[in-house]
Amino acid sequence: MKKETAVKWVGDRYITARKVLIVPCDERHNDDDHGIVMDDNNYLKELDIMKRAIALSLLAIGLIAVSTVRAHEKVKLTGYVVDVVCAADHTKDSPEDATKFAAEHTKECALMEECVKGGYGIIADGKWYPFDAKGNTLAKALFEKTAKKDHIKATVEGMKHEGKILVEKLTDAE
Numbered sequence: 001m002k003k004e005t006a007v008k009w010v011g012d013r014y015i016t017a018r019k020v021l022i023v024p025c026d027e028r029h030n031d032d033d034h035g036i037v038m039d040d041n042n043y044l045k046e047l048d049i050m051k052r053a054i055a056l057s058l059l060a061i062g063l064i065a066v067s068t069v070r071a072h073e074k075v076k077l078t079g080y081v082v083d084v085v086c087a088a089d090h091t092k093d094s095p096e097d098a099t100k101f102a103a104e105h106t107k108e109c110a111l112m113e114e115c116v117k118g119g120y121g122i123i124a125d126g127k128w129y130p131f132d133a134k135g136n137t138l139a140k141a142l143f144e145k146t147a148k149k150d151h152i153k154a155t156v157e158g159m160k161h162e163g164k165i166l167v168e169k170l171t172d173a174e
């Protein structure tokens with residue numbers, strides 16, 4: 001703002017020879033970006049604002065990238081593999097009860113048509129973690145292969161994302 005053109009103060013305004021600038025009270029003494037008059041100085045300020053906007057956008061993109069990486073937390077869990085249909089009744093159990101149910105849940109049940117369709121997950125430390133599609137395929141193969149009737153323990157490795165595990169590896173445990 002060209003101060004020399006300011007004639008006098010009226011309330012929150014500078015009365016200038018050409019136009020009236022509205023200046024917010026708290027920014028009156030600062031270099032303000034809120035002037036309405038466009039002159040060469042303001043044009044430069046507009047560029048400044050653009051630069052700031054670009055910097056802020058880049059910052060926002062950075063933050064989103066960080067949170068996406070955070071949302072994909074690497075996990076390695078060992079527990080009992082169970083089908084989603086049966087696990088649904090036990091997700092609110094105490095960790096002890098959930099673990100007991102998962103341990104006693106049988107291979108036979110896990111391979112019933114409805115249970116296969118529902119997909120699989122793991123109960124580790126008493127907590128339920130459903131698998132993604134790849135996890136479901138690997139879990140079904142594990143159930144088909146195992147000689148155990150129940151207590152079907154496995155270690156799953158992958159990424160935790162929105163409560164699900166994006167399974168990379170599923171291996172027999174014990």
Ligand SMILES: [Cu+2]
Nearest residue numbers: 086109110115
């Ligand atoms: Cu079942």
